[in-house]
Amino acid sequence: MRNSARKQLHNRSIKSRLHNLERNFAELQAAGKKEEAAAALRLLSSAFDKAAKTGVINRPRASRKKSRLSLRLNATAPAPQP
Numbered sequence: 148m149r150n151s152a153r154k155q156l157h158n159r160s161i162k163s164r165l166h167n168l169e170r171n172f173a174e175l176q177a178a179g180k181k182e183e184a185a186a187a188l189r190l191l192s193s194a195f196d197k198a199a200k201t202g203v204i205n206r207p208r209a210s211r212k213k214s215r216l217s218l219r220l221n222a223t224a225p226a227p228q229p
Contacts, residue, residue, distance in 0.1 A: 161203045181223050
C-alpha cells in the first residue's frame with residue numbers, strides 16, 4: 148500500500164471519529180443533558196487536539212470548533228428536575 152493511501156485511510160478514520168463524537172455531543176446537548184454533553188465535549192476537545200497535533204486538521208479549525216461547541220454547551224439550559 149502506498150504511503151499516501153495509508154495516510155488517507157488513517158486521516159479518514161480520524162475525521163469520521165470526530166464527526167461521530169460531534170454528532171453525539173449535539174444529540175446530548177439538544178436533549179438538554181448538560182452533564183453528559185460536558186463529558187462528551189471533553190472527549191471531543193481531546194480528539195480535536197490530537198487530530199490537530201498529527202496534522203489531520205489544522206490548529207485554527209480545531210480551536211474554532213472547540214470554542215463554538217463550548218459556547219453552545221454554555222447556552223444549553225439544564226434539564227428540568229422531576
